[in-house]
Amino acid sequence: MKIDNKVFIDDPVFYYLITLTSCISQVCNIFNEQLPKNNSIFDKIPKRHTFPNTQDIREKIRGSKVKVNLLFIIFISLITFKAYGQTSPSRNIFSSNKEHELILLNNGIAAFEKRIQLIESAKRSIDLETFIFDFDVTGTIILQKLIEKSLQGVRVRLLLDSFMISETLNDQVLTELTRYGITSKFYNRKSVLTYKGQFRNHRKSIIIDDEKAIIGGRNISDAYFELDANKNYLDREILIRGEIVSKIQESFNNFWNSSLTSSPKHIFRPSFKDIKYQNIKKAKDFTTAKQFFQYDISIWDKEHLRIKNQLDQKFPELETIRSIGEQILEESPKFSCRKNTFISDFPGLGKEHLKNDRYVKYEIFKRITQAQQKVVIDSPFFILDNETKPLIKNMLLNGVEVEIMTNGLHASDPGYAVGPLYSQVKKYLDYGLNLFLISGESPDSNVSYNLQTQSSRFVTHSKSIIFDSKSSMIGSFNFDPRSNNLSTELAYFCDDNIDLANEFMQNIQDRMDVSAQIDDKKQLKKLKFLNASFGQKILYYGLKFPSLMLINFL
Template sequence: MIRLKLVLVIFSLFSSVAYGFGDYPYYDVHETAVDGKKNDLRMLHNGLASLALRIDMIRRAEKEIVMEYFIWERDLTGKILLLELMRKSRQMQKANKPFKVKIIVDKSITIFEVNEYYAEVLNKYGIEIAYHNRALDPLTAQFRDHRKLIAMDGVEAITGGRNIGDDYFDMDKEYNFLDRDVWVKGPMARTMRDSFMGYWNHKRMVKEATPFIVEEFSPLVRSQRRRNTLKLEIHERKRKEAREFFKVTEEVKLASPKIMKVGMEILKKFPVYNCPKMTFASDLPGSRGASLLFEDYDKYRLLRKVIFNKMYAVKKSLFIESPYWILNKPYGQTIKDLLANGKEVTALTNSLNSTDAYYVSALFYDQVFNYEKLGLRPFIYNADFLDNNPVAEKKVKDVRWGLHAKTQIYDDDSIMIGTYNIDNRSDHFNNEMAIFCDGSKEIVQDLRNNIKERMTQAYEITDDMQATDGKGNSVDVFGGAPKEAIKSMRNWKIPARLFEPLM
């Protein structure tokens, strides 16, 4: 943490001190045998099923839909979901029934797509959008809302690894993620919804439904007129583009029914379980550059406390699935302590060939061999399509696939599914959330079975620059990555080490 502060202090600008919160709604525990609160869960291992269930929730909603995402892409999936929200909102308006739709989107400059021009169109349908952290100083800009949530009427909710985009729902023609979500039904869904409202009402959210032009004033009248005319032309062009985006195309007409038919059929294969003890944990809104340096910054980082407590409490084994694997000092020491005490620690993450971030691979391969020598069992995904993962289009089977699920298993009766990666961003900067379920060996076994299927396409790292497949054959430690990818990763090695605290 000291190193992190030293690296980041040069970026810091003074700002107001954020205020604190109580535990609820960012931490809640329901134990049926103790408080009588019953929560069901369903693990969503397949992208189409997870997308179909989201659409189904929108269509069944009677009072409210709230959605919160780090990424909302302007592709087919992003468009279909927005059109479903618009259609539902208009239906409720015509029926004269009160209905609310609220969306939070993180305003990270590198990935932000659904801007104020799209919000302007959505607002005409009664849909409100808030943008998280449109920060100006470079340090505060690192603090992103990485939470992922849809909640219906405070009765059902989904969280997990999936953002909104074709690549998260097994529909992209170039690259797809093997991801995982968890659906929750019961009083914990209300807690999750209330945590959304805590973010929605926070002063860090910017609610703008109308884009505006900043006109220039200059003594050079002709120059000023030209610049303002150009700005107006760009402004109107962006407005037109936003309106065009929401037109129902033939692609949408063909895709939506197919998604629902195939996705809902797949969904039937995923059982609904009662969770004996369910915990919801989320980081608190409000952290910024100044809070890292001048406040009790740890008060915002609630989820990692819960995760570290769970890891240190394991009696026999810990399994971690994460798309990114960058062990900072606390995480690295935790893994070392568990291994030194005879605990089994297994990791499943991306190879260079399956990753979407070469700079992460540069750090992963820099660390992993040392931990393997200490007893860690690291497995890397090889980027191939998983045969038992049903898809709507055959074309996507031939593209590159990578892991994106954020999952942990503690011994034989406890799991975590959420948004938290094993890296410094999730540990220090990003707001994260997760569902924990304790006391069900049946749920753990179901999850293990799905992970076991994914690991049929994984290689185990067994020594320095060595790996084997499931049959014990020697394979490429980079997962079969092309030479260009290896070269790119090596070029990233020094920059990645320098900026590791930000990754």
């Protein structure tokens, strides 16, 4: 059934799913205490959580209630979703044969330190783009550093996906940042309950002076820099210095200047002369208007004080964190590459975006089909759709070795991402797929801030692919339908440095060593619940059927 050119599901199955989800929510409330919570080792600053978005849904989930409610949001939002055909694009791929300097950032603490170093070195401009920006310890420190540079005359711009960030860095926070000269924009402020609200900006980058850039999978939050007490992300980024950075900058500018981005609403301290209160005075009386005004003033002042206290916060731990990060960076190998490619999707919404602007996935698919010997995929999610199913099957049937490292149930944030994985992967195990499920442990080679973070639950968030042990890809692309069709993504490829590919592979292997290796269905049945809590198992079974019904939209 169509209403106003939108597609609605007029089917009893839809209402069954709604009812089922409600039942699941009640069950999960019972077991909520058994699921791990995400608490920072730095309790000085209270986090302000936004309601999680459906994109990379998995990056922002805080507890079982939110997980179930988020699936309910997916059900509702997909009422208006219609799948459209795609055609392979042929532009928006930038290549360079000049030498580029590269540093692989496997460790979160080192990645945090490198960001600070880059910000401190900036002379002209800093452009930061992210999907999540928590106002926690690492987020606050980065904002403090950005404020310092802005006050020195460096142009600072923040490009933020609206749904995941509009509460953590809300309009009042961003209004406060404008006082220091920092400008911000939100991407796609449409409600995620609508079809067009499903199109998110999932890209992550920081660009300094149009000369150096970090791209990869990390957002801005303690867990992405391995500084959280309960859960940390095993992620990966690459620092690039060379002419292709100008193309990364150009891509940032395309998004910044897009009609889909908008400035935050400026939230200034209320004045009784504001038209809102004058209208209340006319409609009601002076006393009522004054009451509304005093209430709004108290809310604004409370939030202003919270923002000020956080931005003024001192962190004695920072010296130790930076020292650890600096030592890791000093020991990190440096690489060069003469065959570089950067690719990004274009900003866009709706049918035309699905059809014309999907650049990253087609480049990845092309390279996968060209592989002759082996493809290694490191992704937090491995969910196949009608395009990727034959892609993986044909590789395996043609004798190409395929290794997948992804999260098992214990390491997976959203329980509904594991249901499709376990259901789909059985057939491909028969074809010879090698599956590695992250078990939640920290690799032996990984350097941690302290024993508390080292003993936390570790999950993979890396987005990397190695082709034939010689070409490497790193970016923001997850191996799932959402990155294929709804998220804007970016990726960098190096095609002429085997040493870099080996370094990629060594780090992946270190993570595989603490993962469960699955070679057949029997092992999958035995190990799929490795280290999982009782609550996680309940969540898995409760969400398995709905997630399979909506597999093309996860």
